Amino acid sequence: MRFHIEVERPERCIGCYSCVYACSRHLYGTLDPTRVAVFVRVNKSLENPFSVVACRFCTRPECVLACPQGALEILPEGGVTLTASKCAGCKNFDCIAACKLGALTLDRRTKVPVICDRCGDCAKFCPHDVFRYEEMKA
């Protein structure tokens, strides 16, 4: 089952990182907030509202346009897919710098970007309805 997910109300975020931890458990079966596809960011102080960032499934994604290897491809429903074998060997990671939103990060172990697979766990575990999500039709 795949979901359309949107960070709709980031101002509601309480900084519990439930989305981040859920993403890590889902993608890698571990707890590692550096290897995730959703981010809770502190803006210099806990006094300031958190930033919540996740892939927006762009139809003309700058990460794809920036990839010289052709490792990232646009999906018809928006968003991207990664062919890891094509990505391997890239040392520039232009894709990560290209995303203006900062929604892409590097998996430091495998040296490929972490791609959201639309499992919806971030939204399911959020206790404050930061995300809007709905099941995608097959």
Add this chain to the structure above:
Amino acid sequence: MTLRQVLHIDLAQKESHVDDRPELFDTYLGGAGVASKLLEEECPPRVDPFSPEAPVIFAIGPLTGLLPSIVKTVAMFKSPLTGNLGESHCGGHFATALRFSGLGAVVVKGAADVPSLLRIEDSNVGVEAASSLWGLSPLQVEKALRSPNPLGMESVASIGIAGENGIYYSGMITDRYHHFGRLGLGAVMGGKKLKAIKIHGTGDIPLERPIEFKDFYEEIHRRVVQTEEMRKYHDLGTPVNVMMLNEMGALPTKNFTQSRFEKAEGISGERFLEALLERKISCPGCPVGCIHLGGLRTGFNPEHELGRREAFEELELVPYNYEPIFALGSNLGIGDASSVLRLIGQCERLGMDAIMTGSVLAWLTEAVEKNVIRQQEIGDLQPRWGDAHTYSQIIENIALMKNQFYKRLALGTSAAAEKYGGKDFAVSIAKNSPAGYATGYGFAVGTLVAARHSHLSNMGYSIDQKTVKSNLLLEQIVEKIADEEDWLYVYYSLVGCYFARGVYDEETIIKALDLIGLPKTGKELRNLGNEIFQRLYRFKVREGFNLAKEEIPKRMTEIETPYGRLDPRRLREMVQHYIRLRERQGLHLRREDEALTELLSTTAET
């Protein structure tokens, strides 16, 4: 993966090393268990709390970061306030940042020669000069030290001016809104010239059985978020207690002279919610959001804004919960929520424990009323119930230790009464100021016998509330208190948040530990809890604590509780019963030399 690494810091030499201690964490889990063992190893007998030799120990547990609400760090140290065991628990990002650095505990010893910052970034550790931070509030320090966009988890902890000046009840504030509040960790840090600690962890915690773990996490997450078990904490938060205790007649008011406050509604959880609540935040890994932030609005200068009031009000967010509201509200006769929030905000900026600050002010107000303190000592600052403005000026003077009088107040209620008199109304238990519950025998005795003299040690206040209805015998209350404290030391070794204790029952903890490859039986866990308690008490006895000689303050036997007034004789009997119970478990509650002296003197009399 379980924990195994203990980081040792020598502030004087600016050196550090890591000890690999898997057996320590396998046996004692982490948190309070590991910290109690490290305290025993590292703290020289009868050491001055401000001596470089006195250690500060931080410890987290094997489930830290892994499960909802297991988010706290335990600190142990020698308390300047009590001259004995210092133990304080703190939320925020501190615990998870340590965990992702791969560390289970940190031992800080020595003293720096200049104001310093301890930086822990995964395996890179350093002690750096930080004079530019000295004198700043914890909020300013947080903003100065936090990275713009860090990978992993980052935490910034620091002391305020009160800690720098050695106020005996100053704390350490982490990540802006969380506190190692009680028993004077701030002063100990200040003595070591350690202004701040920054931790940045980018590691991971592999899961041995990820699929089972995921299901288990989901079940606990559901219980925390969707069931009634923790509703209190994410709705009104702990300030819900204000009206509840007021209706029961258990809300300490005006230095524990009354157990109902005529202006309780003005400082109720409902009032704070309607008038002041701006946001709620959480610790990483806890979906509850119990940290309630109230908006403190301060005017700058109307002239700049053509007289438009709303445009020139700056907004500062101040965390509030029940204890500071009692301590700086009802117990000072202040019935206005924004005045209470202002005083809490001041304690935040200075880095002072709100409960003890309130206790000192309450005692002072009564001492002035009763002419125990001469006019020349207090000068123009005449404290009166409800006068938040004057209280604020006194707090400032204490933090700055303005003169001999305020220096004395900076040592706590008990020390102030010792010098000036007014012991009968100095509300202090084993030199710590009790929390805000005039619920009855369980609270008073529970706070006295607890290793860290906290209501969170053994739930005496909660046992009281159930007992009034069910008519438990006083002996049964004592037994429950002892059982609860042992069990909570298991939970505090994990280190779970007190608010989630109901979710983590014995069965849940056993399952959780099994999932991370640390199987324990219920009996083993209970024995461990008792062992940790006993170790801490042995430390207390060694450092001069004698439970048999401690007394419940007279004032706490004068206030009306749901049981009526507490009978001093019955309180003594309960403590005696507790001593016998613990001695049957093999714990010696007096130092051998003291016990011997006492034995010899009784023999001589007979």
